[in-house]
Amino acid sequence: MSEKRGIQTTDEGQPNEDFVLVQPGLFDYPLKEGEKPFLLAARCSKCNAVFFPARTRCRHCGANDVMEEVRLPGRGVVYASTVVHVDSPSGIKAPYAFGYVDVPAEGVRVFALFTGCDPALIRPGQEVELVIEPIRTSHEQKQVIGYKYKPVRERVSQ
Amino acid sequence: MRDVYITGVGMTVFGKHPDRSLRDLGGEACLAALRDAGVQPKEIEAGYCGNALGPVLQGETSVGQNVFWEVGINSVPIVNVENACATGSTALHQAWVSVASGLYDMVIVAGTEKVVMPKGTFLDVGAGELEVKLGEVFPGCFALIAQKHMELYGTTREQLAKVSVKNHMNGTLNPYAQFQKTFTVQEVLDSPMIADPLTLYSCCPNSDGAAALIVCSRKKAVKAKGKAVRILASVLATGIYENQRDFTSWEVEKRAAGKAYTMASLGPEDLDVVEVHDAFTISEILHYEGLGLCRPGEGGRLIDEGITALGGRIPVNPSGGLLSRGHPVGASGVAQVVEIVWQLRGEAGKRQVEKARVGLAQIMGGNKEGDTRACTVHIFSR
Numbered sequence: 001m002s003e004k005r006g007i008q009t010t011d012e013g014q015p016n017e018d019f020v021l022v023q024p025g026l027f028d029y030p031l032k033e034g035e036k037p038f039l040l041a042a043r044c045s046k047c048n049a050v051f052f053p054a055r056t057r058c059r060h061c062g063a064n065d066v067m068e069e070v071r072l073p074g075r076g077v078v079y080a081s082t083v084v085h086v087d088s089p090s091g092i093k094a095p096y097a098f099g100y101v102d103v104p105a106e107g108v109r110v111f112a113l114f115t116g117c118d119p120a121l122i123r124p125g126q127e128v129e130l131v132i133e134p135i136r137t138s139h140e141q142k143q144v145i146g147y148k149y150k151p152v153r154e155r156v157s158q
Numbered sequence: 159m160r161d162v163y164i165t166g167v168g169m170t171v172f173g174k175h176p177d178r179s180l181r182d183l184g185g186e187a188c189l190a191a192l193r194d195a196g197v198q199p200k201e202i203e204a205g206y207c208g209n210a211l212g213p214v215l216q217g218e219t220s221v222g223q224n225v226f227w228e229v230g231i232n233s234v235p236i237v238n239v240e241n242a243c244a245t246g247s248t249a250l251h252q253a254w255v256s257v258a259s260g261l262y263d264m265v266i267v268a269g270t271e272k273v274v275m276p277k278g279t280f281l282d283v284g285a286g287e288l289e290v291k292l293g294e295v296f297p298g299c300f301a302l303i304a305q306k307h308m309e310l311y312g313t314t315r316e317q318l319a320k321v322s323v324k325n326h327m328n329g330t331l332n333p334y335a336q337f338q339k340t341f342t343v344q345e346v347l348d349s350p351m352i353a354d355p356l357t358l359y360s361c362c363p364n365s366d367g368a369a370a371l372i373v374c375s376r377k378k379a380v381k382a383k384g385k386a387v388r389i390l391a392s393v394l395a396t397g398i399y400e401n402q403r404d405f406t407s408w409e410v411e412k413r414a415a416g417k418a419y420t421m422a423s424l425g426p427e428d429l430d431v432v433e434v435h436d437a438f439t440i441s442e443i444l445h446y447e448g449l450g451l452c453r454p455g456e457g458g459r460l461i462d463e464g465i466t467a468l469g470g471r472i473p474v475n476p477s478g479g480l481l482s483r484g485h486p487v488g489a490s491g492v493a494q495v496v497e498i499v500w501q502l503r504g505e506a507g508k509r510q511v512e513k514a515r516v517g518l519a520q521i522m523g524g525n526k527e528g529d530t531r532a533c534t535v536h537i538f539s540r
Binding site for chain 2: 022023026051053059079080081082083084085086088089090092096098099100102107108109111112113120124135136146147
């Protein structure tokens with residue numbers, strides 16, 4: 001696991017950084033210049049099952065330590081979404097949208113926050129793309145970096 | 159396996175009990191169950207106590223020993239059980255296993271919980287899960303299910319609201335229910351939006367309360383003078399956590415129900431009264447379908463036609479359900495069984511389902527990968 005994937009593990013973070021990752025190992029951050037964002041998944045080299053978040057044991061066939069790293073393509077399709085009208089206990093301000101995105105290229109469904117438009121405009125079947133950005137502020141007033149999906153073609157806002 | 163019976167039931171009023179402890183509430187329910195069964199504490203051979211959130215909310219662990227000690231039950235094996243919303247019903251399942259297997263002849267089951275939170279706060283449970291760290295909230299998970307059900311079957315917001323209207327109506331007939339208030343469809347729809355399409359009155363409240371059961375073998379049940387209700391089936395199952403599963407039904411529920419019907423040698427058409435896990439209005443619609451009370455997609459029609467209302471063909475949640483009776487998490491699965499026992503004995507007062515002979519209780523709990531961690535189905539008869 002590279003340095004930049006593991007530096008910030010919890011909301012406590014490290015005193016000399018101004019951000020923390022929502023969880024280590026989900027994505028690379030910050031990205032290299034010109035690099036497109038991706039999520040880090042794992043593929044079982046025995047049965048080909050793909051998992052996000054990445055894991056070291058295969059829950060389909062039970063194989064251990066045979067997982068290969070897979071970069072999930074940024075594009076996906078909304079499976080379901082809802083708009084939450086109450087602030088989350090973790091500190092996300094309402095209204096915000098979350099749901100699930102199918103990444104057809106790898107046959108994986110990913111839990112996701114949505115961004116980039118009026119939350120109520122996210123619809124099943126809509127094509128979305130990945131962005132890595134702050135999702136909230138931690139108790140230590142640091143930006144918590146997570147991932148979200150935004151519409152590929154932004155709809156006209158109301 | 160031996161036949162297993164319930165001969166005593168008891169519960170506290172569900173609601174806000176800020177000045178009472180988990181053991182105090184649990185003790186009240188246990189005492190009521192012991193008295194109902196006409197059993198002395200020293201006759202109890204083991205205890206199974208459900209409590210889901212005591213370690214998180216009250217900083218209290220191994221609650222069962224505290225609860226049972228309140229009513230003079232000590233020295234015997236005590237098991238503490240946690241299985242999310244299915245905590246109390248899992249405690250019953252374990253009790254059933256212990257009596258059915260022949261290990262014990264008489265055991266006690268309790269569920270006790272205090273979940274009332276300051277106004278406007280979400281219960282911050284599962285904070286270690288990635289989805290929760292990202293921003294998932296429980297009502298939102300069920301909102302997603304509602305969205306998919308509406309998308310696939312055309313289920314309407316009004317149909318969802320009618321579940322809340324029905325259960326709150328039933329709750330006004332149950333002196334143990336937290337809410338003693340009816341709502342109109344419009345009032346449910348107009349209450350504050352929590353997670354679209356679920357409004358405040360589409361979600362069950364957080365509650366404090368406890369419930370208890372005396373579970374025993376046939377030779378003990380015959381002494382109970384007509385109070386005994388037989389457990390025809392007790393099934394506990396867990397989810398498959400399939401990554402790309404269909405959100406409009408729970409495979410685990412269909413599987414558990416199918417197993418329970420086989421065990422009881424009957425089908426959904428034989429049921430007279432049902433209690434289901436209506437943590438959210440959409441949940442009850444899915445449970446109609448999962449338990450086979452109707453075909454997939456017809457849940458909305460069932461509520462429209464009043465089939466599941468009191469006086470309908472198959473009344474569901476005559477107690478008021480979680481929506482109106484309240485939801486002290488670890489106690490709800492036990493309280494459902496208390497209601498079914500009262501119904502089958504003809505002791506349910508104004509909400510009595512006429513000639514109820516066979517009842518079913520279903521509850522499920524915990525979210526994992528969008529699936530359910532635990533689901534129980536119990537079937538009972540006179």
